[in-house]
Amino acid sequence: MGDVVNVVGTSTCIIAMAEGTSLIPGVCGVVPGSVDPGLVGIEAGLSATGDIFEAIARRANTNVKELSKGLEGYRAGQTGLLRLTWDNGDRTVLVKADLGGITLGWNLLHTAQDELFAAIEGTAFHTRIILERMAEGGVPVERVINAGGIPQHNAVLNQVYANVLGRPVLVPAGIPTGLGSSIFASLAAGSHPDLSRAQEAICLPFRTFEPDPAAHAVYEQLFAHYRTLYFGFGGVSGPVSLDHVLRDLKRFAALPLEPVPPDVAERVPV
Numbered sequence: 001m002g003d004v005v006n007v008v009g010t011s012t013c014i015i016a017m018a019e020g021t022s023l024i025p026g027v028c029g030v031v032p033g034s035v036d037p038g039l040v041g042i043e044a045g046l047s048a049t050g051d052i053f054e055a056i057a058r059r060a061n062t063n064v065k066e067l068s069k070g071l072e073g074y075r076a077g078q079t080g081l082l083r084l085t086w087d088n089g090d091r092t093v094l095v096k097a098d099l100g101g102i103t104l105g106w107n108l109l110h111t112a113q114d115e116l117f118a119a120i121e122g123t124a125f126h127t128r129i130i131l132e133r134m135a136e137g138g139v140p141v142e143r144v145i146n147a148g149g150i151p152q153h154n155a156v157l158n159q160v161y162a163n164v165l166g167r168p169v170l171v172p173a174g175i176p177t178g179l180g181s182s183i184f185a186s187l188a189a190g191s192h193p194d195l196s197r198a199q200e201a202i203c204l205p206f207r208t209f210e211p212d213p214a215a216h217a218v219y220e221q222l223f224a225h226y227r228t229l230y231f232g233f234g235g236v237s238g239p240v241s242l243d244h245v246l247r248d249l250k251r252f253a254a255l256p257l258e259p260v261p262p263d264v265a266e267r268v269p270v
Helices: 050-059 064-068 112-136 155-165 179-188 195-202 213-233 245-253
Strands: 003-008 012-018 029-032 040-046 082-084 102-104 143-147 169-172 206-209
Touching: 003 112, 012 112, 040 112, 050 064, 050 112, 064 112, 082 112, 082 213, 102 213, 102 245, 112 155, 112 213, 143 155, 155 169, 155 206, 155 213, 179 195, 213 245
Parallel strands: 003 143, 143 169
Antiparallel strands: 003 012, 012 040, 029 040, 082 102, 169 206
């Protein structure tokens, strides 16, 4: 336990486990035995992720692969944009399909690439909202496993998620599709004595993205604004004060650029 699987594709499916938990407000899937026969499976997610990235690229008459080139040079808060990724509504935790995407902080110099980076940050912030709600319901959240089609090809996204969540993000070194079925098939065939042994034998090794302390410190402040906006525009918290948000976004954008770590600079996201 303590591992949360974050399946990032056209949308995002978030799957966690706990020894026992009651219903969690805003989290629709809490089912004993749904993931592990001896544990409670908890499922949540984002209504759109990759679809948002594709829409940004499409409006710029390009594709995500081309638009992503150079994102490894961006730092936390650099764009001065804060994006709520409700472009296809909110699945968790507000469960409101009629919401729309919001981007604050625009100026005349912003590019589609800036918006793409802000959208990556926004989906990470939304993921943190969900993980915090799970934690409030007694679900342990220690590491995040980024699965699905996007993390395999986008190191920048994985690092941003680690920096926002403040937890290690693990990415399988290969395509994990079908591994779950293979694990349970091996148990049915008697190839392994129990689930944990089957996982040890069959699961892929991981590449780990550790949080960068400096970036995480910036994201802690940005997330405080995001959380206020999320529940404010989401119609949950009632009236909120917004007069400081745009000024703070400009302040973060004006921070001096930090050198890009060599292991990040070498990666070109797809």
